[in-house]
Amino acid sequence: MSNVSRTPVHHRKIDIHSFLREDGLWDLEATLVDVKAYDFTKANNTVMKAGDAVHDMTICITVTEDGEVVAAKASYAAAPYAEVCFSIQEAYQQLVGLHLLKGFRQKVKERFAKTQGCTHMSELTILLPTVFVQSLSKKRNQRNEDLGKRPFQLEGCHALRLDSDAVKEFYPKWYSSHSNDLMNELQ
Known part of the structure; x- marks a missing residue:
């Protein structure tokens, strides 16, 4: 931390949860929220107030215990270009069939590069493999212990x-x- 006086400008909060479902699948749900610490006027003359979400987006994927993505849903509560941003939501169903532990991050970067995706949604998505590993760590360690590994x-x-x-x-x-x-x- 700095000892110099600072003025807040931007705050990004990322929140990720994992859920074990009753059907044995896992839901990984990640949300990204960006807020500015000041009011500003957008090009269309809309005023964004300090603390209002500039970005508020969620990606939820359902995976098998092995790590294969079987369902994906991207959604936006707020985005700077509203409907234009929202229109990319369906593209994130392309995550289905990928495996969280087998080249997932690289495949996300390839499938959603540049105009094929949303920069922020893709950044959020690539955080999911480590959350999945953390979610399964107790079970995986118990299995390894039982096998002497x-x-x-x-x-x-x-x-x-x-x-x-x-x-x-x-x-x-x-x-x-x-x-x-x-x-x-x-x-």
């Missing part, structure tokens, strides 16, 4: 290197003080 998140980031203090404390069974030496030898 190490937790999937180990070696996934610097804090969870096999030779880290975090692994030593929270996953002592998988701790190895020589992890980096072994990794270097394997490369």
Whole structure:
């Protein structure tokens, strides 16, 4: 944080929820809301008041436990160009058939590049794979433990290197003080 005096200008809030449905599928619902901290007049002379949503959009996808998208719905409560922006909603049904854990982000970038999508909706959509992984982590770790396999998140980031203090404390069974030496030898 800065020690210098600051004036608020723009606020973006992203809110993502996952839901396990009674039919065994998962809903991932992400909302993005942008507001300005000042009043401004749009080109059509409409005045946007400070705090009014410039963008308010939601993407909801339904996925199998494996990660395949079986349904998708994009919706807007607010967008700067109203109906023109809203008209892209149906395009996001092209997410159906994609797999969250198999090149999803790249495929979203390709399918919704430039004028084929909404920049903000696509940015929101590419956040969904990590939320899905977090949603399934308990179940996935239990399955790995039952099979004698190490937790999937180990070696996934610097804090969870096999030779880290975090692994030593929270996953002592998988701790190895020589992890980096072994990794270097394997490369």
